[in-house]
Amino acid sequence: MGLLNVQNVSKHFGGLKAVDQVDLSIEKGQIYGLIGPNGAGKSTLFNCVAGSYAPTSGRILYNGEDITGWKPWNICRKKISRTFQIVKPFQTKTVLANALVGAFLRTANVSEAEDMAMAALKKFHLADKRNVLAKNLTIADRKRLEVARAMATAPDMLLLDECMAGLRHSEVDETLDVIREIRDSGVTIFMIEHIMRAIMTVSDRITVIQFGRKIMDGTPQEVANDERVVKAYLGESYGAA
Numbered sequence: 001m002g003l004l005n006v007q008n009v010s011k012h013f014g015g016l017k018a019v020d021q022v023d024l025s026i027e028k029g030q031i032y033g034l035i036g037p038n039g040a041g042k043s044t045l046f047n048c049v050a051g052s053y054a055p056t057s058g059r060i061l062y063n064g065e066d067i068t069g070w071k072p073w074n075i076c077r078k079k080i081s082r083t084f085q086i087v088k089p090f091q092t093k094t095v096l097a098n099a100l101v102g103a104f105l106r107t108a109n110v111s112e113a114e115d116m117a118m119a120a121l122k123k124f125h126l127a128d129k130r131n132v133l134a135k136n137l138t139i140a141d142r143k144r145l146e147v148a149r150a151m152a153t154a155p156d157m158l159l160l161d162e163c164m165a166g167l168r169h170s171e172v173d174e175t176l177d178v179i180r181e182i183r184d185s186g187v188t189i190f191m192i193e194h195i196m197r198a199i200m201t202v203s204d205r206i207t208v209i210q211f212g213r214k215i216m217d218g219t220p221q222e223v224a225n226d227e228r229v230v231k232a233y234l235g236e237s238y239g240a241a
């Protein structure tokens, strides 16, 4: 059994089946990708795992424990942390204060929390900007802060929702290095990404969804060569490449 098991999970909004009977299993230490067209249900599935939404049906197991329908703060205490597709820093707080919010989940000791927050900021080249207000950061830095804040909670599993969207080519490469570093430090990663060269190079395994349903899962190579995936999402030019 994997570290995270999503079993037959659905999330309906009225008549819309945003997530429709999805199964997947993520092993400890993996980088696991989730891809699919806009509106496929990727973020909704993340929201079910992270506790923002309770699934309409199905089960989510973490470390063998049923966490279905748990509240986000309890899931975070279980050491699953997430970022938001639309970044949500505390705009009028400093970069350090934003990271501290994450760290205080683990410790009530201020200097310990500061050490944890600063370690997370350093990883994302934000240490020098610790006194800058979040609202004054560039988009790239806000994206970094979003991941740093999640990392400051010292997670065992990190959910990244398009953390590279809007970054330049070189910034994507830097982020990929950081993601690998995080994985090497023992954190399992579940990530959504539209930048194919990024998700294909970094993932051990990928699930593809469309209209809420899983089309397939497999290695990046299996996914890239699958006719259904090429047709639904990647496009003929990618398949031929």
Ligand SMILES: Nc1ncnc2c1ncn2[C@@H]1O[C@H](COP(=O)(O)OP(=O)(O)OP(=O)(O)O)[C@@H](O)[C@H]1O
Binding pocket: 013, 016, 018, 036, 037, 038, 039, 040, 041, 042, 043, 044, 045, 085
């Ligand atoms: N809170 C909500 N209420 C009603 N419908 C919703 C809600 N959240 C998402 N949806 C709908 O569910 C479907 C899946 O949305 P979701 O945001 O999960 O897609 P996605 O795969 O993350 O897309 P993108 O790649 O554009 O981020 C969409 O049709 C969306 O409009």
Ligand SMILES: [Mg+2]
Binding pocket: 042, 043, 044, 085
């Ligand atoms: Mg999304």
